[in-house]
Amino acid sequence: MGTTFIDAITARRTYYALSKEPLTSDQRIEQLVGEALKQVPSAFNSQSARVVILLGAQHERLWDLAKAELQKIVPADSFTATEEKINTCFRSGYGSILYCEEQQVVEGLQQQFPAYRDNFPLWSLQSSGMLQFAVWTALELDGWGASLQHYNPVIDAAVHASWQLPASWKLIAQMPFGRPAAQPGPKEYQPLTERIRLFK
Secondary structure (H helix, E strand, C coil): CCCCHHHHHHHCCECCCEECCCCCCHHHHHHHHHHHHHHCCCHHHCCCEEEEEEECHHHHHHHHHHHHHHHCCCCHHHHHHHHHHHHHHHCCCCEEEEEEEEHHHHHHHHHHCHHHHHHHHHHHHHHHHHHHHHHHHHHHHCCCEECCECCCCCCHHHHHHHHCCCCCEEEEEEEEEEEECCCCCCCCCCCHHHCCCCCC
């Protein structure tokens, strides 16, 4: 019997120890991200998600940029630990995926449907979260390990300038991925009896 959906989401974990050794072709990575981008739902089918895939030197450039921006704000006596974390947990991987949301789409919906104006930014983030989860799980099924990072807004301006992204692409999250170099520790779960209420 093949892997079920529940099996797949159970297997998905946060991996910090990553190596650059390839597991699949770059075309496979692009295909996987593209299919998730097409199939993940969005409010009013707005399809506001935008994705940037960084591999090889471009991936390393992202995390060098992050270190440079963080060095401006992290106290000098704390920066060594910050730099080590970035080098060993993120930059050490094969690639990174940047998740963005096109704000022109969100603002257009706000104008078109003013009754729901306050909800569209929230719905945009919900759709982005689903996309992140879908890609993360799909990467895991192909053998990759990944984690989800949020160095925005610290790195936003530098990212937009470095890859000439449209100003309307709001950076939401970064997902470094690579071949797992170590297994994650055990995961703790809160009792489901405290988290589910069933009425019938």
